[in-house]
Amino acid sequence: MLANLIKKAFPRSLWVYHCNSGACNGCDIEILNVLTPYYDIERFGMKLVGSPRHADVMLISGAVTRPTLPIVKKAYEAIPAPKLVFGVGSCAVGGGCWFDCYNVTGGADKAVPIDYYIPGCPPRPEAIIYGVALALGLVEKKVAPIELKQMEFPIDMYERNKAWEERNVIYELIKD
């Protein structure tokens, strides 16, 4: 659904604006690595541009620190209307180790709406390419929330507590 929309909205090449909002340069180096001939993201028509006004896509790396927050917002508003935002790295996705620091907004999604998350610390260049390909609809999503349960748990504790409460009410009625 979203992939089809993106195909309609961005029929031609995506131009990428790279925004460092207080990252440690790990993610930035991996983004740079994606542009090398070895990974060569220009196969998909992608190109790094210097100004947000030329760009379709914004790559945010780093937990948005307090000094960079207004600048990131300004850069986001400067991108012309059909725009995509990628959060690259753990810091941009959820805040990383600094999720509850006083000077950090705790993830780029607190500052600007993010369309695609690429977790990893730093993500491999392949992971970044995978995220981009996911946005373009070339590959399918591979992750889903996992729930694990030990099946030998004998009694349902919620039910038991509820039953205990009900019984207790009866005992208290009997008391009088």
Add this chain to the structure above:
Amino acid sequence: MWLTSKIKQVFMVAKPGVVTLQYPFEPRPAPENFRGQPYWDHHKCIGCGGCAAHCPARTILVRDLCQELRVMVYDGSRCTYCGRCADVCPEDAITMTASYELATGSKEDVNETMELFMATCQRCGRCYDHEITNAIDRMSRIGFKYDSLEMRAVVPVSSEQFDMKLYEKTEKIKRPEKAGE
């Protein structure tokens, strides 16, 4: 001279051939010892909470819903994949898998939860308590523990029975909203 150098360049370029990887269209496995998404084995886990204590980004929360049921919540969105949890795990229940293709549209897709059945003390009927070293705190503590980010720490809240309200209060793993600028 000009032409020969150009021809030389052509040969130099042609020698290595095409080096570009056809990555999204053909698989590319991660190297050995790569730390990707952590994987919990719920058959091996004893619920000691060592991973939660050592996690630098505090991605793993331990919540006791009642005396016998412990829920471990892994918030993968801010995981730094350092592998500390796999190192400290005494039962080797956590392994760092090689999967790195974790890009999603929503943050909840990288989360994991695990429900564990805990053995309790035969005398008092409670789980063995690792966290509280202070004797006074240990005395005031009666029952369960609700680990949440709102309360910022392992919470020494005690209740006689399973308190649904307290549980609902701490159910959502969410950081308190900060006033934006």
